[in-house]
Amino acid sequence: KYIQEARNLGSTIRQPKLSNLSPSVIAQTNWKFVEGLLKECRNKTKRMLVEKMGREAVELGHGEVNITGVEENTLIASLCDLLERIWSHGLQVKQGKSALWSHLLHYLENRQRKTTSGSFSTSGKT
Secondary structure (H helix, E strand, C coil), X not given: CHHHHHHHHHHHCCCCCCCCCCHHHHHHHHHHHHHHHHHHHHHHHHHHHHHHHCHHXXXXXCCCCCCCHHHHHHHHHXXXXXXXXXXXXXXXXXXXXXXXXXXXXHHHHHHHHHHHHHHHHHHCCC
């Protein structure tokens, strides 16, 4: 059921051609797309969390949830795919196979550049 919902959500969230649209319309379209991805992410993580909580989740009113190991692996794999889709959204340059990894590499490069330039500017003031 949840896998089918995720597939349906993925098929309904498509970006239109953005070439002739204003920046505000592009931003709104991007925001709707990201909101859909985040909603899907919340649903998948909640489902896995409720399963792991077991009886305590039932006591808290989440209903009985029984998933098999294969289904759990499928949920985890689809969550990883979803996270990759989120991180690849709007990515300019992809390094390697993973968009998330590309973001982490760019972040590290920027931090190292800022640290290096910061150390040069402070060393000249002594």
